[in-house]
Amino acid sequence: MDDEEIHEHLAYLDGRSSENMHEAIAKLEASGVDIPGLMIKKYKISRRWADRASCVYHCMKYARTHEDAYELGIIALQDKSRAVRHRACMLLSATGRKEAIGHLEELLSDETSRNEALAVIDLLLNLKQT
Numbered sequence: 001m002d003d004e005e006i007h008e009h010l011a012y013l014d015g016r017s018s019e020n021m022h023e024a025i026a027k028l029e030a031s032g033v034d035i036p037g038l039m040i041k042k043y044k045i046s047r048r049w050a051d052r053a054s055c056v057y058h059c060m061k062y063a064r065t066h067e068d069a070y071e072l073g074i075i076a077l078q079d080k081s082r083a084v085r086h087r088a089c090m091l092l093s094a095t096g097r098k099e100a101i102g103h104l105e106e107l108l109s110d111e112t113s114r115n116e117a118l119a120v121i122d123l124l125l126n127l128k129q130t
Helices: 003-011 019-031 035-045 049-057 067-076 082-095 098-109 114-126
Strands: none
Touching (some): 003 035, 019 035, 035 049, 035 067, 049 082, 067 098, 082 098, 098 114
């Protein structure tokens, strides 16, 4: 898949959960491209909160296996959008990585994200190591 095709498919990842979005992510995954790496790049250039939330969402299945998915979760904790920060908390909970706790603690002063951060911190503290 060339860069132009990749960018065409990435354009559909706009958080609207459309059939086009699901088809686009499936085609990207089938082509073997680095999804978490692409999501970080798209996240960093996206102006719309829904686009950024979509990037975080599409890293969920890679949370435990891909460093870029974890990194996107950490980056997205600082997003100006509450919805994106919420997705970031979900992503970090899926990683099972206790080192995320320090980053999550930074959200404790934010009234809109405090409860989500506390829930993920609690989950990570109580996870058994596998």
